[in-house]
Amino acid sequence: MTIKITQLCKTYNQDTDFPVHAVDHLDLEIAQGEFVAVMGPSGSGKTTLLNMLGGIDSPTSGKVCIDDKNIIELQEKDRIAYRRDNIGFIFQDYSLLPVLTALENVEFVMQLQGHSEAECRQRATDLLIKVGLADHLHKVPAKLSGGQQQRVAVARALAPSPKFVMADEPTANLDAKSTAELLDIMQQLNEQEGTTFIFSTHDPRVIGRAKRVIVFEDGKKTDDKQIEQKHSGEIKQ
Amino acid sequence: MLVTLAWRNLWRQKRRTILTASALALALLLSLLMRCVQEGSYTANIENAARLSTGLIQLQHPEFAESQSIDDLLPGDDKFIEFANHHHNLQYVMPRIESFALAAAGDKSKGVMVLGVDPDKEAQYSGLSDKLISGSYLQADDQQVLIAEGLADHLGLKLGEQVILYGQGYRGQTAAGLYTIKGILHFPMPQLNNQLIYLPLQLAQELYSTDSLVTAWVLHSEELSLLEETVNDLKAFYGEKVNVRDWQDLSPDMAQQILIDRASGLFLMYLLYGIVGFALFATLLMMVLERQREFAVMLATGLLRIKLLKLIAIESTFIGLLGICLGLLLSFPILTWLFFNPIQLTGDTAQLMLEMGYDPIIPVLLDPWLFLHQVVVVLGLLALCLIYPMWRLYRMDLVSALKGGAHAA
Numbered sequence: 297m298t299i300k301i302t303q304l305c306k307t308y309n310q311d312t313d314f315p316v317h318a319v320d321h322l323d324l325e326i327a328q329g330e331f332v333a334v335m336g337p338s339g340s341g342k343t344t345l346l347n348m349l350g351g352i353d354s355p356t357s358g359k360v361c362i363d364d365k366n367i368i369e370l371q372e373k374d375r376i377a378y379r380r381d382n383i384g385f386i387f388q389d390y391s392l393l394p395v396l397t398a399l400e401n402v403e404f405v406m407q408l409q410g411h412s413e414a415e416c417r418q419r420a421t422d423l424l425i426k427v428g429l430a431d432h433l434h435k436v437p438a439k440l441s442g443g444q445q446q447r448v449a450v451a452r453a454l455a456p457s458p459k460f461v462m463a464d465e466p467t468a469n470l471d472a473k474s475t476a477e478l479l480d481i482m483q484q485l486n487e488q489e490g491t492t493f494i495f496s497t498h499d500p501r502v503i504g505r506a507k508r509v510i511v512f513e514d515g516k517k518t519d520d521k522q523i524e525q526k527h528s529g530e531i532k533q
Numbered sequence: 534m535l536v537t538l539a540w541r542n543l544w545r546q547k548r549r550t551i552l553t554a555s556a557l558a559l560a561l562l563l564s565l566l567m568r569c570v571q572e573g574s575y576t577a578n579i580e581n582a583a584r585l586s587t588g589l590i591q592l593q594h595p596e597f598a599e600s601q602s603i604d605d606l607l608p609g610d611d612k613f614i615e616f617a618n619h620h621h622n623l624q625y626v627m628p629r630i631e632s633f634a635l636a637a638a639g640d641k642s643k644g645v646m647v648l649g650v651d652p653d654k655e656a657q658y659s660g661l662s663d664k665l666i667s668g669s670y671l672q673a674d675d676q677q678v679l680i681a682e683g684l685a686d687h688l689g690l691k692l693g694e695q696v697i698l699y700g701q702g703y704r705g706q707t708a709a710g711l712y713t714i715k716g717i718l719h720f721p722m723p724q725l726n727n728q729l730i731y732l733p734l735q736l737a738q739e740l741y742s743t744d745s746l747v748t749a750w751v752l753h754s755e756e757l758s759l760l761e762e763t764v765n766d767l768k769a770f771y772g773e774k775v776n777v778r779d780w781q782d783l784s785p786d787m788a789q790q791i792l793i794d795r796a797s798g799l800f801l802m803y804l805l806y807g808i809v810g811f812a813l814f815a816t817l818l819m820m821v822l823e824r825q826r827e828f829a830v831m832l833a834t835g836l837l838r839i840k841l842l843k844l845i846a847i848e849s850t851f852i853g854l855l856g857i858c859l860g861l862l863l864s865f866p867i868l869t870w871l872f873f874n875p876i877q878l879t880g881d882t883a884q885l886m887l888e889m890g891y892d893p894i895i896p897v898l899l900d901p902w903l904f905l906h907q908v909v910v911v912l913g914l915l916a917l918c919l920i921y922p923m924w925r926l927y928r929m930d931l932v933s934a935l936k937g938g939a940h941a942a
Contacts, residue, residue, distance in 0.1 A: 380835025
């Protein structure tokens with residue numbers, strides 16, 4: 297499964313004298329199993345790109361094709377369903393539902409797919425154990441640390457078995473230890489399960505782990521390089 | 534999961550939820566109290582007025598309502614009234630002759646209303662015998678009459694003296710008779726006290742030469758709520774040969790007065806709900822606006838927008854139901870207590886009511902429909918208050934909402 301972006305543009309204030317080109321005629325291809333970091337300064341268009349890749353935002357022009365299917369052309373309902381089944385999201389501020397426990401947060405997205413309660417419970421438990429939260433299944437987000445919450449977010453993103461995971465500055469609110477642990481988890485999941493991770497980040501700790509780094513500036517790709525893998529961490533429980 | 538999520542979301546802002554539900558509960562309590570007292574008073578007034586004069590239902594000749602003529606009569610026999618006599622809703626069935634005559638004594642005369650009644654049934658139904666201030670009550674075979682106090686004074690008549698009644702009888706015959714006064718009645722309402730003369734039914738039929746015919750059959754249902762059903766049954770049975778009139782038709786002034794009073798009561802009730810509605814609206818709107826980022830994440834992770842709307846609808850319904858349950862829990866014991874122990878009026882007001890034949894109390898009506906009406910009003914208010922927050926949510930822009938929601942809709 298491949299994401300292929302063709303001549304993708306996103307322009308804000310289009311009808312004014314000062315249009316802002318958040319993404320400017322971008323061509324890009326990301327294959328299944330990649331561990332990609334999209335880096336660039338604030339306002340360079342990283343989040344806009346991720347939103348369009350995830351079908352959250354619509355481009356001004358261009359195509360976002362996943363296996364030759366242009367997700368931009370889908371109706372909102374179909375786009376949500378497509379997103380639900382194929383794309384996982386990790387947000388900077390974790391964005392967990394505060395009234396649900398860690399386990400329920402992960403189960404929730406699976407239930408949206410129509411899995412049975414038992415299936416949801418089993419997979420959610422497995423994932424949370426995998427990300428090192430075996431002892432925190434029944435805690436609500438407020439009772440978890442930032443790092444733990446972000447691990448729940450990772451488990452939630454992976455619960456529906458997505459082809460791609462979009463992570464928007466996932467380590468921005470984490471300390472060094474939590475960041476390292478989280479990256480270990482994601483890297484291991486990438487290697488073991490072949491899940492594609494696409495990060496928007498300017499965190500050198502993330503960039504250091506990426507297999508591919510796309511540099512973004514003023515809505516344009518200024519560099520795109522494959523990086524030899526130096527380190528694969530172990531998941532710390 | 535949506536229901537669980539909605540229920541837990543409700544308690545994220547405990548104080549706000551409790552305050553909103555309490556405001557709804559208080560509005561429901563006050564409205565219900567007001568409506569139950571109002572409807573209780575109407576019921577008591579209608580019952581009392583019916584017993585004092587028209588009855589709850591009358592069977593009349595189809596022309597009688599318009600003509601008020603002694604020529605438009607109904608049969609007074611058992612066969613005719615058998616259906617009504619056996620109707621399970623009817624408590625009283627009484628024949629009446631109701632006409633006009635000129636009453637004269639000495640050199641004085643006055644137009645009066647003559648009522649021919651079954652003395653025993655009338656005493657039971659309207660408490661006519663209790664209005665006697667001198668003399669004795671009628672017997673069915675009496676050749677004497679009862680006269681209202683004001684009329685007796687006007688004609689200068691005393692107990693045992695005679696009054697002449699003169700009028701038009703059935704089919705143009707002359708109705709004339711000289712009757713001894715057996716008793717004097719007192720009615721608190723001047724219009725009754727100044728013009729009523731009661732005769733035993735048979736004597737009235739002789740006076741007006743109606744043979745066994747009567748001007749009306751007066752009927753009374755066990756409960757006011759059974760009235761409509763009873764009237765429909767009677768209409769279906771008697772068809773177009775008989776005019777079945779309910780109290781509203783017989784006392785249009787009172788019906789209109791109640792209608793206006795009820796409308797003003799309902800207006801006050803809706804005003805109260807309107808004020809509470811603003812609080813509810815603010816809560817629901819806040820519930821949506823402050824969580825736009827959260828909703829955007831839910832949409833991003835695959836929740837359909839329709840399910841998101843459903844979530845908000847469930848949360849709002851929970852608030853509404855909490856308010857309703859709390860309101861009913863508060864109001865039911867209070868109203869039940871007031872139903873069995875109505876507030877007693879004292880002093881001049883109580884005296885006046887007693888004289889008019891009313892109990893000096895503030896009656897309360899316990900009717901499930903009144904409770905149901907409040908529930909429907911609260912749910913309707915909820916639905917109304919939900920329109921705008923739902924619209925905002927429906928129109929919420931996912932990208933803006935993910936950025937924080939300031940410009941999400």
